[in-house]
Amino acid sequence: MSLVSAMKDHEPFPWYQSMREHAPVHYNSEEDYWEVFRFEDVNKVLSDHKNFSSDLKYLNLPNEDNVILPFFKQSLIQMDPPQHKTFRNLVNQPFWPKSVAELTPRIQKITYELLNGVAGKEQMDVIDDFAYPLPVTVIAELLGVPHEDRDLFKHWADVQVATGVGVIGQRIDDPETLRARQQVQDEMSRYFKTILEARRKEPQSDLITHLLASEIQGERLSEEQLLGFCSLLLIAGHITTTNLIANAFLCLAEYPEALTSLRNRPELIPSFVEEVLRYRSPVQRITRFTATDTKIGGQTIRAGQRVLAWIGSANRDELNFPNANQFDLERNPNPHLAFGHGIHICLGAPLARLEGKVAFDVLLQRLSDMNCLDDTVFEPIESSVIYGVKQLPIRIQST
Numbered sequence: 001m002s003l004v005s006a007m008k009d010h011e012p013f014p015w016y017q018s019m020r021e022h023a024p025v026h027y028n029s030e031e032d033y034w035e036v037f038r039f040e041d042v043n044k045v046l047s048d049h050k051n052f053s054s055d056l057k058y059l060n061l062p063n064e065d066n067v068i069l070p071f072f073k074q075s076l077i078q079m080d081p082p083q084h085k086t087f088r089n090l091v092n093q094p095f096w097p098k099s100v101a102e103l104t105p106r107i108q109k110i111t112y113e114l115l116n117g118v119a120g121k122e123q124m125d126v127i128d129d130f131a132y133p134l135p136v137t138v139i140a141e142l143l144g145v146p147h148e149d150r151d152l153f154k155h156w157a158d159v160q161v162a163t164g165v166g167v168i169g170q171r172i173d174d175p176e177t178l179r180a181r182q183q184v185q186d187e188m189s190r191y192f193k194t195i196l197e198a199r200r201k202e203p204q205s206d207l208i209t210h211l212l213a214s215e216i217q218g219e220r221l222s223e224e225q226l227l228g229f230c231s232l233l234l235i236a237g238h239i240t241t242t243n244l245i246a247n248a249f250l251c252l253a254e255y256p257e258a259l260t261s262l263r264n265r266p267e268l269i270p271s272f273v274e275e276v277l278r279y280r281s282p283v284q285r286i287t288r289f290t291a292t293d294t295k296i297g298g299q300t301i302r303a304g305q306r307v308l309a310w311i312g313s314a315n316r317d318e319l320n321f322p323n324a325n326q327f328d329l330e331r332n333p334n335p336h337l338a339f340g341h342g343i344h345i346c347l348g349a350p351l352a353r354l355e356g357k358v359a360f361d362v363l364l365q366r367l368s369d370m371n372c373l374d375d376t377v378f379e380p381i382e383s384s385v386i387y388g389v390k391q392l393p394i395r396i397q398s399t
């Protein structure tokens with residue numbers, strides 16, 4: 001089976017299309033949550049933070065310890081205003097496009113080094129050799145954790161993704177899954193506490209030192225808040241971009257003519273990155289909790305319910321994207337929701353875009369062949385949140 005046809009067998013996109021057509025706002029009675037599929041409704045859930053909250057307090061969680069919960073409760077991504085704004089302001093500046101642009105030479109250097117590592121080989125694995133180490137090295141350096149520990153970070157991210165397959169608040173029946181989650185949570189806490197202690201004694205010019213010195217209304221952040229920041233920035237800062245880069249290769253496998261166009265017109269790389277984000281969005285869904293009884297798409301959702309907003313479906317909505325199921329390198333406008341929307345819009349979007357652009361600038365210069373192998377066994381990541389593949393071997397030839 002070819003890579004492209006194998007991919008098609010695993011894709012959620014036909015299901016999304018059918019839901020957009022037949023049940024765009026849908027109550028899943030078995031699991032007791034709502035789902036929205038159309039662009040308009042997903043956009044509303046993301047924009048209307050008053051009714052669609054990120055704060056778990058609106059959810060009536062069963063008083064049991066076998067439910068899926070976020071690893072760290074005091075995290076920016078789970079906050080509503082006004083707390084959200086105060087916390088986001090602490091980390092906004094290093095992620096502004098202007099600050100991020102200054103990282104360009106460092107990102108280029110890492111990219112060249114990674115490709116030097118496979119020079120002379122006939123094959124590389126896109127994920128292991130390139131798409132994983134690039135963003136994890138960048139975010140580790142920004143944060144101030146040793147990038148040599150990246151195998152450990154990968155393990156944490158893999159366990160988080162593999163064991164968080166359900167929806168927040170859902171029961172986990174398998175004790176092994178619960179144990180794996182708990183173990184990773186303990187490991188992350190211990191790891192970051194050691195780093196925090198080291199930075200307290202010897203401050204550096206990194207984000208962790210900056211967070212340690214930050215104050216909210218005259219008070220330093222608590223240990224739990226610092227852990228929330230460290231784990232969010234480290235994990236959100238790499239698995240997503242890894243899949244952006246790898247998913248770009250999947251798009252090129254499906255649309256080989258796009259690779260020729262990119263080689264002839266490298267100025268299309270930014271538009272290519274945007275279309276990959278739309279067409280194979282690394283984050284397929286986000287979850288919110290209704291703070292009040294709320295109307296959406298003609299349905300009323302009671303307060304205290306979970307709502308899954310399917311970004312991956314919104315980005316294929318024909319009403320907003322003509323020929324939505326076609327990969328169009330020059331799509332313009334391309335108002336995709338891959339980075340979310342509203343107050344929680346991705347903090348790292350400028351960084352992810354820059355990493356994607358630099359990666360393909362360098363790849364196109366350095367590799368005259370970078371095609372997927374036809375006999376690849378395609379193994380999707382087992383998650384309904386993160387979309388991508390576990391491994392992606394390609395044929396390579398250096399220039």
Ligand code: HEM
Pocket residue numbers: 046054076077078088139232233234236237238240241244281282283286287337338339340341343344345346347348349351352
């Ligand atoms: C938030 C996607 C890269 C850090 C988000 C959200 C999405 C997203 C959809 C919104 C979540 C919500 O509304 O609940 C992506 C994608 C990426 C990417 C697709 C890469 C292609 C990054 C990077 C960082 C990062 C490189 C670096 C630190 C964050 C943070 C938030 C966030 C901190 C929470 C923002 C808030 O709650 O105000 N991301 N992300 N992301 N992302 Fe990203």
